[in-house]
Amino acid sequence: MTQAFTDFLAATRPTPAQRDAAIAGHRGLRERLQADPDLSGRIVATFLQGSYRRATALRPSEREPLDVDVVVVTDLSRERTTPEQALRLFRPFLQRHYPNKWATQGRSLGIELSSVDLDLVVTSAPSRADLLRVEEQATAIDEDRSPSLAELEAWRMEPLYVPNREISRWEPTHPLAQIAWTRAKNAKCNGHYVGVVRAIKWWRRIQPSLPKHPKSYPLEHLVGDCCPDGIRSVAEGLARTFEVMVTRYEPAVMVGRRPVLPNHGVPQQDVLARVPTDDFVVFIHAATQAAKRAEEALKERDPGESERRWRELLGGKFSS
Ligand SMILES: Nc1ncnc2c1ncn2[C@@H]1O[C@H](COP(=O)(O)OP(=O)(O)OP(=O)(O)O)[C@@H](O)[C@H]1O
């Protein structure tokens, strides 16, 4: 069974060619930013974040392209610069290098390349900008064996601030705290945590009846809250995570409510804020079925039968 899970987890990751395209995309962007006469002086550092950095990104599908989230730390002052002005500063650069390929999103600038989307998050720098310069070298947490300096200091660092154009305000964000939390959790889970996240993101993707949310980071965070420490395999992690999800949240969804999940590093932010309650309720109902199936697959002694049950839960990529 271990081999079947190893193969499944490999098949849910971006392929080497997709990762090469991602690397070429983010490197190209960062080199161009550094070489830009108007912007380079304002940029303190750029670093990777998001599921790509945390090794929780799925192999892209037609409906869910691969995206690489890149933070650009600037020396822009939140007191003297409005969110609109901060984002506008990057327009000439994007026009020059990525004509017709970029668009302003709510809190970021999206660039659509042929096989990868780049999501550029412009932020204003904290006081420990020096630590962030070293962060430039950091790659995915399963490739960088030890934490970066900024990851180690993440809990002592103040958040970064992102310009939110929709509400014309700078908002705190703490990608380094999320990265540091994920690495620590993965270690406490014997290296199986990021696999459990990818397997559950995959399960969500192949469920035809599930609503749009929770997905991406909100789903990952939910898995992080529910996955017990000390799991000895991804199989065990899946069964236990679904079980905890259901026992913890079923009482709330029975009365039509959803929980509030404080964000790592910015606890006043609710990670589920944009997840509609109705969607959350449907999601937990689906998780109830998944918990039963995962438990049966885990308990099954016949290897062929167990594999069949896991395939029922995780789809054709499992031992196909
Ligand atoms: N609701 C949220 N609460 C806290 N942080 C969030 C939230 N949504 C996004 N983020 C942060 O922004 C990053 C990029 O968001 P994105 O929507 O690309 O999700 P992701 O985790 O990278 O998953 P995906 O694999 O779908 O891209 C997240 O990894 C997370 O760090």
Ligand SMILES: [Mg+2]
């Ligand atoms: Mg992403």
